[in-house]
Amino acid sequence: MIRIRSARHVRISAALAGVAVAAAVGCKPKADRDEAFRPIAIGQPVPEFTVRTLQGDSARIAAGEPVTLLHVWATWCGPCQKEFPEIEAIQREFAPRGLRIVAVSVDEGDDDPVRAFAQDKGATFEIGRDPEGSVRRLYQGIGVPESYLISADGRLLVRQFGAIPEGAASMRAAIEKALDASARTRRSGEPKRASM
Numbered sequence: 001m002i003r004i005r006s007a008r009h010v011r012i013s014a015a016l017a018g019v020a021v022a023a024a025v026g027c028k029p030k031a032d033r034d035e036a037f038r039p040i041a042i043g044q045p046v047p048e049f050t051v052r053t054l055q056g057d058s059a060r061i062a063a064g065e066p067v068t069l070l071h072v073w074a075t076w077c078g079p080c081q082k083e084f085p086e087i088e089a090i091q092r093e094f095a096p097r098g099l100r101i102v103a104v105s106v107d108e109g110d111d112d113p114v115r116a117f118a119q120d121k122g123a124t125f126e127i128g129r130d131p132e133g134s135v136r137r138l139y140q141g142i143g144v145p146e147s148y149l150i151s152a153d154g155r156l157l158v159r160q161f162g163a164i165p166e167g168a169a170s171m172r173a174a175i176e177k178a179l180d181a182s183a184r185t186r187r188s189g190e191p192k193r194a195s196m
Contacts, residue, residue, distance in 0.1 A: 039140045040156050046070075046148065047138040051104050051128035054115050059102045059126050063154025067178045070148040071103040071164075072135055075117045079163040080145045084121040086164050090175070091125045097179050101125035106133050106144060149174055152182040 040046060048062040049070075061070055071087060073080040091101050103123065105114045108131045118127045128135075135141065139148060142161065149158035149171070158174045 039142075039159060040148075042156055042159070044156055045154050046150050046156050048154075049135055049138055051102065051130055051135065053102075054111055054118065054127045054129065059100075059128055061102065061150060063152075065150075065152065065154070066098050066100040067152050067175070067182050068150045069099060069101045069175070070135075070139075070150060071101060071145065072139070072141055072147070073103055073105060073145045074107050075105065075113055076107070077144045081121075083145060083163040083165075084123065086166050086168060087125065088121070088123060090164075090168065090172070091123075093172070094175050094179065095125070098182065099175055099179060102128050104128035104130050104135050106130050106136060147171075149178060151178055152185065 045063065046061065048060070050058050050060045053059050061068060069087075069090065073084075075081075087101060087103065090099070095101070103118075103125055105127060107114050107129075111129055114127065114129060139146075145163050147158075147160040147164055148156060149160075151157050157178055158171065160171065164171055
């Protein structure tokens with residue numbers, strides 16, 4: 001027996017089949033295809049960014065600033081809560097040598113919960129406030145936490161997706177290298193003294 005389908009039924013079936021094929025093709029990995037998501041590449045200049053801090057001033061991320069660890073986080077983020085002691089440890093270890101940490105909260109609402117969180121965690125680094133999420137758009141963030149190690153000449157050295165692990169040997173090595181390079185650049189830029 002031959003079954004005759006309505007034109008509407010045929011169109012719906014064809015549309016569903018097309019969606020299934022497109023989904024299967026779209027999810028299939030292709031080694032020769034570049035990813036559509038293009039975060040800032042290591043070595044590339046980072047976008048300039050200025051953020052209001054809890055201290056009532058602003059922090060600028062750009063070329064000409066100190067070596068900076070830009071950390072993007074939120075109070076509601078479990079991994080962010082766990083990694084704050086590690087960020088504070090990095091602050092204590094490297095701030096005396098010139099590292100600047102700017103931890104930008106993307107929490108919506110007022111400053112009070114963010115301030116309470118930072119005080120509870122004993123944070124001594126700068127806390128920025130970006131409830132609009134500008135930093136995530138500029139730096140093509142995919143979530144929180146994320147961290148960006150930025151050289152004094154404004155180039156991306158390290159991008160850390162997710163929490164900085166306890167001990168963070170690779171991050172510490174990158175910070176050491178960046179601080180050493182910054183110190184060498186400052187020394188080479190100093191005027192030469194006349195010999196007597």
